[in-house]
Amino acid sequence: MKRKIAIPLFGTRISPHFTYADMALLVDIENGEVAQSREIALGQADELQRIQYLKSLEINTLICGGISNIAERMLAEQAIDVISWVTGEARDALELFICKRLTSGAWLCPKRHRCRSGQSRNKKPVTFS
Amino acid sequence: MVAIKKIPRKNPQLETILDSIADGVFTINLDREITSFNRSAERITGVKCEQALGQKCFDVFHANICQGRCAMEKTLKTGKSIIDLPVSILNIRGKTVPISVSTAVLKNDKGETVGGVETFRDLSDIEDMRRELGRQYCFDDIISKNHEIVKLFGVLPDIAQSASTVLIQGASGTGKELFARAIHNCSARAKGPYVAINCGALPAALLESELFGYCRGAFTDAKADKPGRFARARGGTLFLDEIGDLPLSMQVKLLRVLQEGEYEPLGATKPLKSDARIIAATNRDLATLMAEGKFREDLYYRINVIKLCLPSLAERREDIPLLVEHFINRFNVRTGKRIAGVSGEVLRLLMRYEFPGNIRELENIIEHAFVLCRATLITIEHLPADMQDKSASHADVPSSEDASCFKKAEARVILDTLKKYGNHRGNTARELGIDKATLWRKMKRLGIKNL
Numbered sequence: 001m002k003r004k005i006a007i008p009l010f011g012t013r014i015s016p017h018f019t020y021a022d023m024a025l026l027v028d029i030e031n032g033e034v035a036q037s038r039e040i041a042l043g044q045a046d047e048l049q050r051i052q053y054l055k056s057l058e059i060n061t062l063i064c065g066g067i068s069n070i071a072e073r074m075l076a077e078q079a080i081d082v083i084s085w086v087t088g089e090a091r092d093a094l095e096l097f098i099c100k101r102l103t104s105g106a107w108l109c110p111k112r113h114r115c116r117s118g119q120s121r122n123k124k125p126v127t128f129s
Numbered sequence: 130m131v132a133i134k135k136i137p138r139k140n141p142q143l144e145t146i147l148d149s150i151a152d153g154v155f156t157i158n159l160d161r162e163i164t165s166f167n168r169s170a171e172r173i174t175g176v177k178c179e180q181a182l183g184q185k186c187f188d189v190f191h192a193n194i195c196q197g198r199c200a201m202e203k204t205l206k207t208g209k210s211i212i213d214l215p216v217s218i219l220n221i222r223g224k225t226v227p228i229s230v231s232t233a234v235l236k237n238d239k240g241e242t243v244g245g246v247e248t249f250r251d252l253s254d255i256e257d258m259r260r261e262l263g264r265q266y267c268f269d270d271i272i273s274k275n276h277e278i279v280k281l282f283g284v285l286p287d288i289a290q291s292a293s294t295v296l297i298q299g300a301s302g303t304g305k306e307l308f309a310r311a312i313h314n315c316s317a318r319a320k321g322p323y324v325a326i327n328c329g330a331l332p333a334a335l336l337e338s339e340l341f342g343y344c345r346g347a348f349t350d351a352k353a354d355k356p357g358r359f360a361r362a363r364g365g366t367l368f369l370d371e372i373g374d375l376p377l378s379m380q381v382k383l384l385r386v387l388q389e390g391e392y393e394p395l396g397a398t399k400p401l402k403s404d405a406r407i408i409a410a411t412n413r414d415l416a417t418l419m420a421e422g423k424f425r426e427d428l429y430y431r432i433n434v435i436k437l438c439l440p441s442l443a444e445r446r447e448d449i450p451l452l453v454e455h456f457i458n459r460f461n462v463r464t465g466k467r468i469a470g471v472s473g474e475v476l477r478l479l480m481r482y483e484f485p486g487n488i489r490e491l492e493n494i495i496e497h498a499f500v501l502c503r504a505t506l507i508t509i510e511h512l513p514a515d516m517q518d519k520s521a522s523h524a525d526v527p528s529s530e531d532a533s534c535f536k537k538a539e540a541r542v543i544l545d546t547l548k549k550y551g552n553h554r555g556n557t558a559r560e561l562g563i564d565k566a567t568l569w570r571k572m573k574r575l576g577i578k579n580l
Contacts, residue, residue, distance in 0.1 A: 015439075016187040016195050017219060048286040048315060066191030069223035070271075070282065077283020085221070087188035103551025107184065 003029045005097065006059045007090045008042065014090050018067040019047045025090050026057065032098055047071050054080060063093050063102065139191040153228075153251070156235060157186050157201065157576075166382040173228065173251045175221030175559070186247075190220040192230075201245045204232040208242070215252070221559065227256040228462065254462045271304070272455050274542060275445035281308075281437060285489040288435055289315040292389065296372075296432050299439030300451030305410040306370065308437060313366040318406055321365030321569060324358050329374030336379055343395035351396065359392055362405035372432065380425045384424035407432065442484040442491060447542060449479050452488060456495040464499055471498075471507040478509070478516065540575045543568070547577075 005028075007014055015021030023040055028036040031041030040057075042050060051074050054062060061081040075082050086093050088108025096102035144165070147154050153162050153170035166181040174181075176189050187195035192198060193216055200211045210233040217227050228249045235244045273279065288295060289312045297305045306325065313323045331339060342357030358367055369375075370444075375383065386392045387407065391400040409432045418424035442449070455475070457468055469481070475498075484490050498511040509517055543561070550556035558568040572578075 010187065010196050013185075013188075016191045017193060020193050020196050022196065048289065052290070065188065066219040067223060068219060068225055072223060073279050073282045074286055077280060084223075087184065103553055103556075104549050105553060105556035107180070107188075120370055 001031065002035075003060045004058055005029060005063060005094065006054055006057070006066070007060045007063045007093065009039070009090055010065075012089055012091065014063065014065045014088060014093055016065045016087070018062075018064045018071060019050070024057075025094075027080055027094060029098060034094070035097075048074075051075055051078065054078075061097070063090075063097060131332070153248075153249045154246065155181070155186065155189075156244055156246045159205070159242070161186050161201075161496070163189060169177070170249070173220065173249065174218065175228060178378070193217050200230055200232045201247055204234055205242065205245050208234055210234075213250075218249075222241050227252040257459065257462050271307060273445060273448050274451065275440065275448050277440045278445065278448075281439075282476050285312065286315065288312060288437075290317065292317075292406060293434045293483065294407045294409070295434070296415075296436045297408065297439065298415070298436060299410075299412065300441050300487055301412045302487030303439040303441060304488055305412075305439060305474035306368065307335045307361060308368070308439065309368045309408045309410060312408060313368075313406075316366070316406070318365050322362055323366050323368065324362040324405070325368040325370060326358050327370045328379075329371035333376040333378055336376070337382065338395055340379075341382070341392050341394045344397050346396060347494050348395070354394075357392075357394060359386065359405055360394075360401065363412065364404055365406070367405040367407055369407060369409040371411060372409040373415055373418055374423075377425065380428050384425060384428045388430070442487045446480055447539075449491070450476065452491055453479065453495065456492050462494060466499065466502075467505060468499065468502055468507060469505045474509055475507055475512065478512070508573075536575060540577060543571060543575065543577055 004026065007025040007027070009015055009023045009025055010021065015024075023026050023039050024042050026038050026040055027034055042053070045053060047068065047070075051071065054075070055078045059080055061083065062075060063083045063086055065085060065087055066111075067082070067084045072082050083093075083097070083102055083104050085105045086102065086108065092108045093102055093106075096106070096108070102124055142523050144167075147167040148169075150167070151169055154165075154167045154175045155170050156165045158164050161185055166176075166178045168178075170176075170181070170423045171178055174189060175189075181189045186201065187199070194214075200214050200216070203209075204211055210231065212231045213229040214231070215227065215229050217225050220226050228251055230247055230249045232247050233246055234242050235246055237243045238558070271278065271282075279421050285308075288440070295309075295312060297308055299305050309325075310323060313319060326336075328336065328341060338355070338357065340357050340359060342355050342360050343351050344354050344502055345351055369383075382392070389400075390403050392403055393400045413430050415424050415433070419426055419429050442452075453471055457470060461468060479491070479494075486493070494513060494516065495507070497513050498507040499510040502508075543557070546557045546560050547554075550560065554565055554568055561568065563571075
């Protein structure tokens with residue numbers, strides 16, 4: 001199953017505010033593994049433009065930090081799943097997402113809470129191409 | 130999933146002082162990790178101190194300046210304090226909160242910089258008043274969890290960005306103008322003027338001069354040119370309220386503007402180009418008016434490019450508690466009172482009331498209660514007399530239909546929030562503004578099990 005994920009960035013971390021992130025990490029996930037990833041510029045686009053841009057990129061899921069209620073509702077209406085108010089490293093969030101353990105409001109601590117399911121334990125760590 | 134770093138309480142006396150002040154205060158170390166977080170900071174951000182301590186300040190503060198224009202970073206670099214910088218943050222409920230921040234460096238006994246302190250003041254009340262005065266509403270001001278309205282949120286950005294004519298249909302008091310203003314404020318024409326006119330409030334002759342303006346000498350007493358609403362809305366949006374009440378003679382003239390993009394002020398010899406986006410609204414069914422010959426078919430199809438239908442308040446009862454809270458906040462700001470909410474009995478009465486006047490009527494009811502209420506809780510006796518009568522006639526007999534409707538709405542909100550937070554009850558309770566025990570009791574009562 002293919003999924004296209006976007007994570008607004010602040011350096012290597014998840015951006016604290018969706019509307020003010022300059023960059024986003026785009027990741028294609030196929031069969032539970034990262035098939036492709038790249039960074040894209042979001043520039044000075046406002047909230048509405050960002051939502052339209054993500055829609056045009058056919059994003060399925062947005063993993064983000066702070067986001068306004070209205071933006072979250074608009075994304076949901078564009079059929080983009082939103083996992084919001086996640087803080088920490090984008091890589092950690094992605095890893096948890098792949099093993100279906102990432103939920104909204106998660107405060108991620110890098111050295112804990114790694115994927116513990118048998119299925120994903122033997123998998124390679126998430127790497128970005 | 131929650132990583133909490135316990136910071137030892139070093140100076141309880143200082144903490145007590147910090148907790149007693151109305152401004153938010155937090156301190157950070159050089160790694161930008163929060164080392165103290167006072168009670169007002171908790172209230173403004175919605176983040177508990179235990180959760181904030183040890184976290185990066187930007188992960189708690191979610192300010193518009195965190196990425197690239199951080200005030201604290203500037204202060205730590207230059208050593209210079211920043212005073213009252215206006216910024217906005219997102220609180221834990223996803224609401225934008227306007228604040229002003231001040232920053233300063235923290236030094237140890239040797240004079241070495243060991244971190245920074247940031248104080249911030251909630252400017253929501255002032256900002257609310259300013260927005261109300263300037264009517265600078267955006268989509269964020271539309272308060273609803275109703276699925277019909279939420280569906281509209283999905284298309285509003287596209288509608289706002291397009292140049293198409295919009296028709297907003299809904300009963301009186303459903304918020305048609307709020308939607309119109311939000312569409313304008315989020316459109317490419319936001320910097321242009323927003324001009325509104327009620328087509329039902331003026332006789333045809335006056336409406337024509339109001340809409341199109343007139344030239345000097347067009348009629349007796351026309352001693353100077355007067356621009357009409359179309360001219361005033363140049364580069365912006367013209368909101369035509371109650372378009373269903375537009376006289377037939379004016380409908381032809383409006384049709385010409387929409388078709389040709391030009392109009393003639395009274396007494397003018399040359400037509401003027403129109404450059405205003407039209408948003409029309411009506412509480413009447415234009416299709417019926419058309420069938421009765423009271424509304425032109427060609428005009429109907431010209432304005433009915435994008436149609437938004439707003440549900441009545443009775444159709445979105447789940448929004449009543451949210452709206453009550455919103456109006457209480459608004460009137461607290463306006464009147465300087467500190468009313469905390471409404472009693473359970475009042476809420477039950479409001480939940481089963483039909484609201485023929487929709488949201489405007491609810492607003493009036495709360496305003497009425499504010500005048501009479503001297504305590505911190507609005508109770509039945511603060512409501513208008515006719516509502517009190519209804520309360521007496523319905524005393525203790527909420528219909529099974531009402532109760533069921535309320536339960537369903539409550540269950541849906543809880544289930545949606547649980548789903549959003551991956552079944553995390555703590556986050557769900559925080560989002561709903563209740564404690565975990567209350568959430569558990571509600572789930573039990575409503576028969577909600579883990580997803």
